Amino acid sequence: MYPENLRYTKEHEWVRVEGNTGTIGITDHAQQELGDIVYVDMPKVGTRVEQGKTLGSVESVKAVSDIYAPVSGDVVEINQTLADAPEKLNEDPHGEAWLVKIRLSVPAEFEKLMSAAEYQTYIGAEK
Amino acid sequence: MAAAPALRATPLNSVHRALRAKLVDFGGWEMPVQYSGILHEHHAVRSAVGLFDVSHMGEIEIRGPEAGQLMDFVATNHAQKLHIGQAQYSALLYPHAGFVDDILVHKVAEDHYFLCVNASNQDKDFEHIRGLNQFQAEVESAGQRYVQLAIQGPKAPATLQKLTPVDLSAIRYYWFADGIVAGTPARIAHTGYTGEDGFEIYIPPGEAERIWRRVMEAGAEFGILPCGLGARNTLRLEAAMSLYGHEIDASISPFEAGLDWIVKLNKGGFVGREALIRQKESGIRRKLMGFELRGRGIGRDGYEVYVGGAPAGWVTSGSPSPALNKNIGLCYLPADRAQTGRAIQVMIRHQPVDAVTVETPFYKRAK
Numbered sequence: 001m002y003p004e005n006l007r008y009t010k011e012h013e014w015v016r017v018e019g020n021t022g023t024i025g026i027t028d029h030a031q032q033e034l035g036d037i038v039y040v041d042m043p044k045v046g047t048r049v050e051q052g053k054t055l056g057s058v059e060s061v062k063a064v065s066d067i068y069a070p071v072s073g074d075v076v077e078i079n080q081t082l083a084d085a086p087e088k089l090n091e092d093p094h095g096e097a098w099l100v101k102i103r104l105s106v107p108a109e110f111e112k113l114m115s116a117a118e119y120q121t122y123i124g125a126e127k
Numbered sequence: 128m129a130a131a132p133a134l135r136a137t138p139l140n141s142v143h144r145a146l147r148a149k150l151v152d153f154g155g156w157e158m159p160v161q162y163s164g165i166l167h168e169h170h171a172v173r174s175a176v177g178l179f180d181v182s183h184m185g186e187i188e189i190r191g192p193e194a195g196q197l198m199d200f201v202a203t204n205h206a207q208k209l210h211i212g213q214a215q216y217s218a219l220l221y222p223h224a225g226f227v228d229d230i231l232v233h234k235v236a237e238d239h240y241f242l243c244v245n246a247s248n249q250d251k252d253f254e255h256i257r258g259l260n261q262f263q264a265e266v267e268s269a270g271q272r273y274v275q276l277a278i279q280g281p282k283a284p285a286t287l288q289k290l291t292p293v294d295l296s297a298i299r300y301y302w303f304a305d306g307i308v309a310g311t312p313a314r315i316a317h318t319g320y321t322g323e324d325g326f327e328i329y330i331p332p333g334e335a336e337r338i339w340r341r342v343m344e345a346g347a348e349f350g351i352l353p354c355g356l357g358a359r360n361t362l363r364l365e366a367a368m369s370l371y372g373h374e375i376d377a378s379i380s381p382f383e384a385g386l387d388w389i390v391k392l393n394k395g396g397f398v399g400r401e402a403l404i405r406q407k408e409s410g411i412r413r414k415l416m417g418f419e420l421r422g423r424g425i426g427r428d429g430y431e432v433y434v435g436g437a438p439a440g441w442v443t444s445g446s447p448s449p450a451l452n453k454n455i456g457l458c459y460l461p462a463d464r465a466q467t468g469r470a471i472q473v474m475i476r477h478q479p480v481d482a483v484t485v486e487t488p489f490y491k492r493a494k
Binding site for chain 2: 032033035036038039057059061062063064090
């Protein structure tokens with residue numbers, strides 16, 4: 001369920017690092033908690049984001065929820081398909097429905113995030 | 128940290144868990160907010176049939192030779208005018224005309240009324256009515272004796288008819304009949320909170336699980352879905368039905384909430400009547416209005432509403448409307464600004480978003 005190559009936050013974001021680029025999304029647990037997602041708000045390309053600060057928001061039929069940047073850096077790409085098809089976040093949150101790509105400014109931040117196993121323990125305990 | 132009080136569970140809690148429903152704390156009750164998804168469940172009710180466990184709702188029974196007089200003293204609508212077997216929407220008010228609760232009154236017999244009240248208000252309602260009881264009547268808090276299931280949607284009558292010898296087509300809207308459902312005595316009411324056709328049945332808790340399964344089997348050919356409180360909320364909002372704690376509460380009067388039709392000022396004395404008469408003479412200051420967002424976003428409960436660039440009111444409920452594919456909501460506006468077609472702005476996360484006031488209900492079923 002939770003891919004080994006991703007790292008996870010307590011706020012239920014994930015990040016995958018390839019070279020100097022981090023791809024960010026929300027976890028399957030997050031999409032399940034939110035339910036049917038109807039809007040995704042993301043920063044503009046070029047925005048500088050800081051770990052732990054608000055990156056954007058996702059809104060479901062029930063509620064709106066902030067997304068926090070799991071790592072710091074500059075936004076280099078946003079997933080445009082989510083603007084027209086936010087429901088993809090309910091279908092493939094760890095894959096096709098990534099949110100943004102960031103050029104990492106503090107690559108060491110990644111290593112400090114939770115592993116898949118740690119995250120699964122974390123959400124198990126949260127329940 | 129103080130331990131949270133234990134949540135109350137309905138007799139169907141294990142059924143919801145087995146269905147892997149997402150359970151939430153709803154006014155102290157552990158209730159299913161969704162099973163397969165709010166949108167999916169919403170569409171099932173609009174197009175076919177859905178089944179809701181609404182056992183958290185409270186029941187209060189009023190019996191005795193002066194049950195009708197007590198009823199008409201505590202509630203705004205004219206209870207004694209009901210026929211036996213008829214139900215009506217009504218309100219319990221404080222003397223200042225704010226809501227204690229909104230309720231459904233069923234006249235079972237000349238000396239027996241059966242009330243369906245909001246879950247989180249049931250203890251308060253019971254104490255309120257009991258405190259006003261100077262009549263030959265007994266007030267009983269009866270929530271433990273009933274499980275309430277709502278079977279809602281255009282296929283609700285066909286679904287429920289399979290399980291009962293009672294001719295459902297003979298029960299008019301807002302009437303009820305006592306009969307047998309799946310071999311068990313039940314109160315079958317042609318009522319609902321979805322804006323769709325349907326029934327609400329009151330059954331003994333011990334039979335709840337069995338009857339739930341029988342209803343699911345009976346509705347299978349129509350694609351029945353178990354539905355949670357999430358869909359119940361989007362459905363009632365499309366129908367512009369009030370929800371206690373949102374459109375109505377102790378600070379709001381029925382006139383402000385657009386519920387003039389459940390207030391019968393000429394029926395005789397009742398709690399809140401004087402304040403309502405004063406309000407009628409001086410005019411109300413604010414009024415509940417429907418709105419549609421024109422800009423992007425959802426105006427949610429508690430968001431500020433601006434008219435002409437200045438704060439003027441607040442959103443009471445807001446959601447995407449699955450049936451209309453728009454973002455809708457209800458809000459309070461100053462009475463002199465409360466006309467349909469007015470441009471307003473909803474402050475959505477510190478950004479003003481354009482909206483327009485519209486007629487309600489947002490959704491009306493085809494008859």
